[in-house]
Structure formats: structure tokens, C-alpha cells
Amino acid sequence: MKHLIAPSVLAADFTKLYDDIKMVNNSEADWFHIDIMDGVFVPNISFGFPVMQAIAKHAEKPLDVHLMIVDPDRYLKVCKDSGAAIITVHYEACTHLHRTLAAIKELGCQAGVALNPHTPVSLLQDVLQDIDLVCLMSVNPGFGGQKFIERTYAKINDLRSMAAGINDALLIEIDGGVGEKNAALLLEAGADVLVAGSSVFSAENPTEAIQILKNVEHSAKQI
Numbered sequence: 001m002k003h004l005i006a007p008s009v010l011a012a013d014f015t016k017l018y019d020d021i022k023m024v025n026n027s028e029a030d031w032f033h034i035d036i037m038d039g040v041f042v043p044n045i046s047f048g049f050p051v052m053q054a055i056a057k058h059a060e061k062p063l064d065v066h067l068m069i070v071d072p073d074r075y076l077k078v079c080k081d082s083g084a085a086i087i088t089v090h091y092e093a094c095t096h097l098h099r100t101l102a103a104i105k106e107l108g109c110q111a112g113v114a115l116n117p118h119t120p121v122s123l124l125q126d127v128l129q130d131i132d133l134v135c136l137m138s139v140n141p142g143f144g145g146q147k148f149i150e151r152t153y154a155k156i157n158d159l160r161s162m163a164a165g166i167n168d169a170l171l172i173e174i175d176g177g178v179g180e181k182n183a184a185l186l187l188e189a190g191a192d193v194l195v196a197g198s199s200v201f202s203a204e205n206p207t208e209a210i211q212i213l214k215n216v217e218h219s220a221k222q223i
């Protein structure tokens, strides 16, 4: 499978969001990455469901929603009703992760789990078969434009080996500090989905930045 590109709307120009949504629609991007923050789980607040609904009205590609909020169960239904195709919750924010994943599936969405940089992938061992996507945070969540954490490559490798034979369809998504410089290495390590915020929206030509990420040359290992 060719890898997927998910531009993070957090880095878009909110004063011309419609134009940025159209740009993504007309680009080679696969998904819209939507970062929802509560100011509690992460030290920042982004935007909420009314804004996501506005995005959903114009987006022609699936919304990949990254919930950086405590107790996300409270918002799963509104998240689905606001247009989510994939709902990703944080391992660190869920006391009953297995139940939360089941609730996401019951809504008809794909279920993702995000791991902070300090959280080992081994903690997913017992829910691996219930997950469609694992989002490995390659920065501490909360802000765009941060420096990529190099340890992420090893985590991708570990997760890919761990999932082999248990969940071969698992998508590994990398979020934070991703751009033209590290895309090939991430794909070679086994990543399937690249989230890109500032490297896309701060580029002189965002459409071209997406195109470059989508067509990056690599020799991804086959499992």
C-alpha cells in the first residue's frame, strides 16, 4: 500500500480556512488531520467541534481526528456526528481504553490510539487487534512546529514487529515534526501515514509540499 499523507489543519491559516481546505481537496493528500485540544491533557487549546463541522462541510477527504483531551468518551458521539472517519484517543487519557475503542467502533468509525513520546509501544500489546491505527507522537503533543524526536524510528520498528501476525493491517501514523527531510526514513522504518502541519502550510507552495511527501522515494520493508 502506498503511504498516506494527512495535512494537519492546526497549521492552516484560520482566517482563510476555506481556501486551505480547497487546497488540500485538490492536492495529493489522503486525509485531513484534525487536532482537538482541551487545555488540560495538553497545554494548549486548538479548536472544537463547531469548527470541525465547518471543515467537514467542505472537506472531500476523510477526517482523521486526533483527540488530545482527557476522558474522550464524553465526546465520541459528537466527534462522529461532526464528520470523523477515524477517531484517535490518547493511551494516556483513557482509563478503560478497551471500552473506549469498542465505543468508537460501535459508532462506525475507525479507532486509533496515540502514544506520547514517553509511552512504550509494548503497552498496546493487549489491544493491538482492536486498533485500526496507532499514532506515534514524534513531538510532545500540544503545538505545531516542534522538533522531531529521533527515538521515533525505533518505536516504529518495535510496533511493526509487535503487530506482525496479530494485526497486519495496522496503520502506523507519525505526528510531529514530519517533513521532506525525514519522510523517507520514516517510511523505511514502517510508517504508513505521515501527518504534516507546518512543513505543508508554511511552505511557499503547500500543494507541492504535499506532492513531495506523497511521492517520496523509499524502500519500505514488506512484512
Ligand code: DX5
Pocket: 008, 010, 011, 033, 035, 066, 139, 140, 141, 142, 143, 144, 145, 146, 175, 176, 177, 178, 195, 196, 197, 198, 199
Ligand atoms: C501536535 C499535533 C500535530 C501538529 C503537527 O500536538 O498533534 O498534529 O499539528 O504539526 P507539525 O507537523 O508542525 O509538527
Ligand code: ZN
Pocket: 008, 033, 034, 035, 066, 175, 195
Ligand atoms: Zn495531531
